[in-house]
Amino acid sequence: MLEFRLALRNLWRHKRRTILTGVVVAFGVLLFSAFDSLLLGFEEDSLRNLVQYESGExxxxxxxxxxxxxxxxxxxxxxxxxxxxxxxxxxxxxxxxxxxxxxxxxxxxxxxxxxxxxxxxxxxxxxxxxxxxxxxxxxxxxxxxxxxxxxxxxxxxxxxxxxxxxxxxxxxxxxxxxxxxxxxxxxxxxxxxxxxxxxxxxxxxxxxxxxxxxxxxxxxxxxxxxGFHRLGGLPARLREETQHIGDLEVKTWVDWSGDYLAHAQADRQNMKVILGIVGVIAALGVVNSVLLAGMERSREIGTLKALGMTERQITRLFMLEGMGIGLFGGLLGVILSLGAVAYLTLVGIDYSQLTTEYDFGMAVEGLMRGVWNWPSIFGAWVFGAAFSFLVSYWPSRRSARLDPAVVLRG
Amino acid sequence: MPRTRLHLIALALVLALLSWAAAAQALTAEEILKKVDDNEYLEAARLKATLVISSGGRDVTKTFVALIDGDRSFAEFTNARDRGTKYLKLGDELWMFFPDAEDVVKISGHLLRQGMMGSDFSYEDALESKKLTALYQVKLAGEEKVGDRECYVLELTAKPGVEVAYARRKQWIAKAEFVPVKEELYAKSGKLMKVATAGNLRRVGGRWFAMEATMENRLKKGSCTRMVIEELELGVNIPPQTFSREALHR
Known part of the structure; x- marks a missing residue:
């Protein structure tokens, strides 16, 4: 509990650093949520168009x-x-x-x-x-x-x-x-x-x-x-009915969507790459922040150790500060994501000018709309906090190992 | 000379002319078309030709050399822009070699309807090497003059169950040479699609050929292609490997 209270107080004491690093994490969460929303919306639109205009169910x-x-x-x-x-x-x-x-x-x-x-x-x-x-x-x-x-x-x-x-x-x-x-x-x-x-x-x-x-x-x-997501036994019934009629075969919209699904899978892979890059940037921010905090507060660390705090406790304290930044940044990211995803789902992005020249190989055109994906948005928050906690280990450990006699002597 | 004898000679002359005309008339539509087929079916021929493609007020000229043996043919374009572009036709199949991509593409499906090298001769037209007597029922519709040539007018209708590009064709066959000098090509609905005219008839190797042909696309305003055969040799020796896909890469 002591580490928790100290961590909170430290975050509050260094507001500017907390906010700046939190913004980096928030940006990561926002980017992830917006991309995820658009990709899912694109995929859903693509499949709906296929079913409603070309393949039937x-x-x-x-x-x-x-x-x-x-x-x-x-x-x-x-x-x-x-x-x-x-x-x-x-x-x-x-x-x-x-x-x-x-x-x-x-x-x-x-x-x-x-x-x-x-x-x-x-x-x-x-x-x-x-x-x-x-x-x-x-x-x-x-x-x-x-x-x-x-x-x-x-x-x-x-x-x-x-x-x-x-x-x-x-x-x-x-x-x-x-x-x-x-x-x-x-x-x-x-x-x-x-x-x-x-x-x-x-x-x-x-x-x-x-x-x-x-x-x-x-x-x-x-x-x-x-609806096309709930075909149930319909394909089987059609197969049974048509097998006595002639040399016919039955296909579902999933068969038709082979290309689209392959595209979607490729997009999800790209998404992971983007997330990876954003994650590295956010991690660097958090590591930098915790490292600086350790260096700035070396006398404070020395005092804490002189007062009997163990290295493990000091490590945990700095890691909790890192996680705090992640939680704060993630929360900010979630708030920003709510606005961005609301805009994407209600208004969308008009790219009709682009599609007269390119169709992206997908069955959507004109307006790209997002969809709400709550597990993804809150998942990004939790991931951001846990990630910040973990990447803080190395700088925290480094700070905890400082010799109190050396740092207090100045 | 007694007048009666003169009359008799005149009568005999008239009768002779009539009987000659009757003999000529006696040719059936099938016989006329067979003569045309026999005349046009090329075995072991080599030709050098120029295509002048007119569309949208612009003329584009292309040249090519072709080797033909029945339903097999090999053509290579020789003008600067298309140099090295080759076509190989084996029966009902057609391949094209693109020198820039060094790639061979089979021309099939809807591509067959496209104009060959941008001309008004479709790949479909180029593929048609079977004798018309095998594909069409023919009817003699009369006789007409095309320019200064006396012609038979034949109406060809596709035989049931036979695959043809044009459901109906109308041909004007030069009586003296048995060469079509004009042809109209119709869609199934009866809509006129193309009109071909031929001229500069020459005798090569004992057979008559039109050394110039013009194809006019009636569905596309102002679009026509003129083909001029500059050289035509019959009975040439063509190595058998000429008509192979490997030859396209050489």
Missing amino acids: VSVHARGHWEKREELLLDRTIPGAQQLAGRLRRLEGVRGVTPQLVFNAAVNTGAEESPVKAIGTDPASDETVLNLRQAVKAGRYLRAGENEALLGRELAKLMDLKVGDTFTLVLRTQRTTFEALDLEVVGLLGSSSPAVNQGVYLPLDVAQEATGLPGAATQVLVRGEH
Whole structure:
């Protein structure tokens, strides 16, 4: 208890040093919490966008299509996709089902041509799984059977197209024959998903007719009732149902998110490196502070030892001072982090100017928002205090070993 | 000379002309297309050509040398900017060698639709080496003049179940040389995509060839490519290893 009281008093006596060193620790905690909040928010946004705009929660594919889905080929499709969708809709725990036909195409305006990912989507059912309707920023949504399209806003900007304009969608049928389809732009899509902002959406039946695949789809997307983090037995039920229908395979959003999760893992590694650098800076601050305190207070140490305090007690006293700095700095860091994370979650960081040029390989665009991660914020505080306590050992031990006769003689 | 005899000679002449015309007419659409195929199908040929690519009011000129043997071909670009860029076509597959990266890339999927070296000839067009008689049903739609040449007009429709780039083609075949002097290429929907015209017909090794061809992309305003064959040799000796991926690195 004596060491505690003395440590507290010493911290109070040397306010400026305590505050300055505490600020270094606080900065470390703030940096860690803010980065952690942003990375988690980025990851969550990325996955939500993937599920709401591309993959659904679970998807069904013709066997062999999944591995080559990035090539957007039409050689492996699901025939009778609407019938399959109808059957899956009746399963327990299924909230919505929609078939899609995704293929390579080029948008041709007569002056420019650009390769694109074209998506045939079913206007009657896609809103039960995807959020495309909410992404319409100008014009209206698609109507089945009409030669019309929705363009992602980035693509529309690139090709200088607006609502009411007509363009030619050049594609190849399943038999590799060229097809050129005149489509009217009926709406522009804008979302936080780059895939949506750069894509072309047309009615599924028009896409099927153009590609020579009536009734077919490259994927049937499914949404469960409990959100994408709680799929439960839904994938298993879908596998059981589809195994009797044809040569199909079932994938979940986790399979789709392989790349995103790899990115997230890499980001977490980077985070550890940042934390390491910040930790070293904070540790140097604490070590320096305790070392200086020992040197400045050598006469005081001599007196304490002459009065009977052991080296162990003096070491503990200085280590407690180090921990005190860590606790104070950590608390300051937590207070600052609360403000920073609140800003990141409520306002976010707008980087839309950047994303017109780079998409970071992630499915988020425009606004980066943080999320609250309480264990991480308070964990940083506890870690800061414990770390300060431990790194104070060496300078504390050095001070405790001073000879009282020597230091008191001056 | 008695008038009657004169009439008889005139009548005989007319009949002879008519029978010759009838004989010519008697050629079916398939026979015409087969003659075109036979004429165009190259075995052991070497050609040197220039491409003039016009787009957006600018002309870019490229030169290349190609070796062709049936459905195999090897082309190397020789103009300063693209020197060393090579293409290898083996059947339905196409590879490209980039000299700067010293890398070989297989051209497949949506890349096949792109213009070859920025031209209006797509890789798909370049890959098409099968005889048209194997791919299309053909109908004789009439006869027309293209410039000062009398031509057969053929309408080609893809055979069911056959993989072709263009669902329908319309060809104007020069009657005397059995060389297409004009061709329209249509998408499945019937939209006109490209128009090719050919000129400067020359006889090489007993066969007729168009030494100039122009491909106009009807989907892209002001975009066309003119190819001029400067040298064409038939029956050349091509080492078999020419048509290999190793040859791309040499």
